[in-house]
Every structure is written in structure tokens, then in C-alpha cells.
Amino acid sequence: MTTAPFQKRIEWIDQTRGILFLFVILCHSKMATDWMKNIYEPIFLTGFFFLSGYLYKKRKIADQLRNIFNRLFIPTLIYSVLWGIIEILLTQSFNQGINTAINTAIGGDYIWFIPCLMLVEIYYTLVNYLSNKYVNIALIFIALISFYIITKLHINRGFWSWDVASYAIGSFALGNIFKPHLLKRRKAITTIFIYLILCIILGSIHLLKDIDMHLNQFNSPLAFLITSILGCIAFTSIMQYLPINRYIAEFGTYTLLLFPFHSLVLKLFIKILPQDIPFFSSGILLLMTIITCFFIGRYTYKYLPILAGKKNFL
Template sequence: MRERKYWIDYLKAIAIYLVILGHLPDELHIKWGIYLFHMPLFFIISGYLYKPRKVKDEIKKVITQLFLPYMFYGLGLIGLYCFMRNTFNISLLEGFLIGDYLKVCEIHPAMCPIWFVLVLINIRIILLLLNKVNLLLLLSISFIAGSIAVKLVNIQNILMFKTTLLCLPFFLFGHFISKNNLTNKLLKMRTEFISLLIIPLLIAFYAGHKNGNVAIIFCLYGYNIIIFYTVAITISFILMVITQKVCTNLLN
């Protein structure tokens, strides 16, 4: 039985809090900063926790833990929406079934958060098909694929395939961190050196601010895709290291 990594639980709690904060009125004008990394952080955490399995086991897990809850929650929200308005909205159902969240969010904003689950399903299927490919090579290719996908402005984001390719590098980076124990290696550094990470953290936020608004669900990454990826990964990774360091010091 694997030892539970409690710092991951705290990191997930931070990410969830940021999502909630990001959907509240922006009186403090901090949404731009949250949107730079909060969803990439979720994908990195998902990748960190991902464990390759046999094809049959992986398919079963994707269906039971992702696809069925996604369908149940989505259809349930549609049913509630139609019941409250005493009308059947075929556009909403169609948008949900084909994964067109531009349409779904416009009609029923409460359904927006489940796009994350659909993208996770897509990513797990991609990894199932490419499980023999070297991880570092796959990570490199995913950055290129994500950069190309968001440029296809004339193609609809059906089944969130463009968003999936945009987010795939984050998931793979998280898996790369886990597989190579990168956070554990940095954990051995003295606290004084860890605190120096605040410098690249501030630089990343500044660069992200200059790069423009981010909304991953709609494939909005600012002005430069390279800056977008660099900023999101830098902030998320530093947050992971600091969270692990703090939790380790407090729990030991």
C-alpha cells in the first residue's frame, strides 16, 4: 500500500480554493493571476497522481471514475435546468453531447466546470493509445501539438479536442515530475534556498501579466503560447515544491 502524500491533498485544496476565488466578483483584481496557472495546476496534479495500468484496467477506471460521473452530472444538470424552466433545451443537450462548451457555458454556466473531466477523459485515452512512446518524447511532441491546435481558429473545439491538446503538456509534465521525483530532489535543499524560488515566481507572474488574459477552456493563452506554458509550469511547480516543503516541516 502506497504511503499517502498529504502535501498533495493540501495542494489540491489550494487549487480548489483558487477555482472558487476565480469565479467570485473580481474586486481585488486578482483573477488574471489565478487564471495563469490554476487549471494547469489541476492537470499537473492529475498527471503526478497518474499510474499507467494494463489496457483493460485503465479502460475500466476511465469509464467508472470519469465517464459515468461526467455523464451523470451533466445530464442531471440539464434535467434540472429544463425542469426549472419548464422547457426542453435541445441546444444545451446537443452542446453537452458533442462537448461544445462554448455553447454549453453560454446557455448554462453552471455546467462549465465539467469540461475539465471531459479533457481528462481525452488525455487518458491518448495515453492509452501512446503508452509505448517515451515520456520525454511524448512531452516534447505535446507542446508542439498544443501550440498548433490553438491556432486552428476555423475548427470547432468539439469534444474539447483543442483544449485537450493545449492541456496535455501539463498532465505529462506532472507525470514526468512524479516519475523522476523532481520535487523530492528539491526538497533536500535548505529552506533558505527554497525561499529563493520567490524570485522566479514573481518573474513568472509579471511575464504572465504582460502576456495577456488566459482562459484555457476557450483556448485563450494570451499573446504568446511559449510564455503561457512557461509561466503556468513555473508557477505550478514552485507552488508544488513550497507546499511539499511546508507540509514536510509541519508534519515531521
């Protein structure tokens, strides 16, 4: 979800992340129509893994693991404590707050994606250190096997979401493969068009219904796999040719912090806003949530960089 401190930011990558995170907020708002879900659900989480793999640069293993520790592990602990404090304030129960902090730290609902990404990066770093020849192909093959087993056995909610990480590594490896091979403009346009048509067709026969990567729930695992792979390649390829909107690109730099806390903002506005005019209130709800998250990210990253994984402890 974040770029390593020693990497120069790439605006179109940040903008891609920003759009993907808008999909995350839309998903959790439960306001998207079925046809919208069919288009964004196959890629809005796997896209983050794909981008992380695209940005991966092999360095000394100690430097890589140190970076993961500072950028992902420390924020995981801090966010868990913060959620525990929030729970105490909301429930007036110290014990419930402690339980929330512990459950969050081991990969609970609020921050599951961050430790999952951490496991993917650790796994990839270690395997890549042992042998970088055909490592991406091997990891994609292993990820496909893992995906098949996990969806067949209905495994979910493993520690630090290891179950999701075991096949999300495939998206990470795919992103690394396509780093020098993203589609040219014409092919990218054609591929994104094919992706959209495929999503419409598969969605119309309910094969893309009820996708929940966190819980490993897919109405059709094969349909998800095909659309996810095609979508990540097409979406990332086309994004490099689109004009940069500096606000969306900036929003994309805050995803690490916003992933655990955007739902809190969303729930707050759901309670505040009137629900008697559904379409109007839904639009205002999304807009206010996005704007609030934007400024929370901006000022937190500016004044509390420790919450953004920007402080080196090792």
C-alpha cells in the same frame, strides 16, 4: 481531478487541489484583481493536469481504461443529465433541458474539464502502453506543437475539449516526469519567488491578460507557457512542505463533483446577497459559496458515491 480508487490519498496533494479549486471559484466569481489573476491564472487549471500526471501509475491497459470509465466517463454522463434536469426546472422547458444535457455531454461549459481530463488520460495510457521509453519527452514536444497550432488557428470548443487536451497532455507528462524529482525545500522557495516576480513583471505589461484555457485564448501564448510550466513545478514542490489544513485537504477531494456545479451555487448567492456594499458582499459571497460547496461535496461523497466516480460499473 480525482485520485484513482486503488490509490491511497496523499494529503498534501489533496490540499494542493483544494487551493487550486479555490482559485477556480475566485476566477468564476470575477472578483479577483488583475494582480491576483496574473498569479493564479497560469496554473489553476494546468495544475490539475500536472497533479494527475504526478499520480499516474502504469498498470495493465484494461485496468487503466476501466478506471477512467468508472471515474470520469460515468460521472460525465450523470452530470450532463443532472444539468438537463436543472435546466428544465429553471426554464420550465423540456426541450431546453434536453439540449442542455446533450451539449453538456459533448463537453459544454459546465463540465468541459472532466471529459478533457478523460481524453488526456486515455491518450497518455495508450501511448504509454505502446512505448514507455521517452514517452513523456515525446508527449511534451507534441503538446508544444499542438499548442502553437491551436493558438495560431484560434481553434476552440472541440468535442470533449480535444483541442485543450491535445496540449494539456504536456502538463500531465511534465507532472509524471517530476514525480521523483520535485524540488527540495530551498529550491522550491527560490523557484516560487521567481515565479511570483515573473508573473508581476509579465502581468504589468499585460502579457498575462485575458487567459482562458477553455477557449484557448492567451494574450501571449509564450508568456502563458513559461509561467505555467514554472508555476506548476514551483507550486507543487512548495506545497509538500506546507502544514496540512484538514478542511482544505478535504475540500480538495471533492473537486470532481464541484467542478460542474460550483457555478450554480455561486450564481444563487449572487442573486440572494445585496450588492450595495461591494467589498463586504464579495467576501461574504465567496465564503458562502466555498462553505456550501464544501458540505455539498462532503454529504454527496458520503451518501451518493456514484456522483463522485466511486462506484465501479466495469
